[in-house]
Amino acid sequence: MLTGSDLLAKVKELGDISKSELVRECGYVSTKKDGSERINFTAFYEALLSAKGVNLGIDSAGRGTGKGGRKLSHTTKVQFNGNLMVGKAYTAMLDLKPGDEFEIKLGNKQIKLIPLGGEKESSTEV
Template sequence: MTSITPLTGKALLTRLKELGNASRSETAKACGYYSITKTGRERINFTAFYEALLASKGVAFDEAAPRKGRHPSYTVRVQSNGNLLIGSAYTKQLNLQVGDEFEIKLGRRQIRLVPVNGGDDDSEE
């Protein structure tokens, strides 16, 4: 896919004023927000165009924020089949890897997972 250098900042805003009442597709293309596919078709990149337009007008987005998934609620429910599922948000937060093993320690109405390698961390109880 071939891409063209798109306009940003003041240059983008100036070009938009020059274009007046052009269609959205024509406007995005005239500002460089399109690419040519391998088959020779033009593809308008509306998302990049609108993001650049907002940035040009001083609207900033937090790029570090996750775009998908749920945030951990730190509560879980026993499922109808008796399973207790701990989601990936928690395993990622603890930097757990595939194959990590834990010993299950039962207390009075509590369950503790203790790493088999002996790294018992009582600092967050």
């Protein structure tokens, strides 16, 4: 995936092509579990805005802000029905999409989510 000045140069070089082809040519594609292609428009547009110097509320450590500029709390609690909420800001930071599946591994007072069938090698700890 192209970023920064390389991304801006490629967009300028490609000129007047379809949005899908532009995003694809800049490397913002991934493969779904069924083998089909997913074009990552959001990641492309975020990278493009960043390359143009627009701050999207993400600091150098990759932490974003929620609505109203609130900072992510990095804490959560078990809800009344036993569910544990992770939150959209965190799933967005990890580029998780609806339908992504994980194996749940329990450790000593910890939960690890391991992506199934994906290219991601590292586990996501919650």
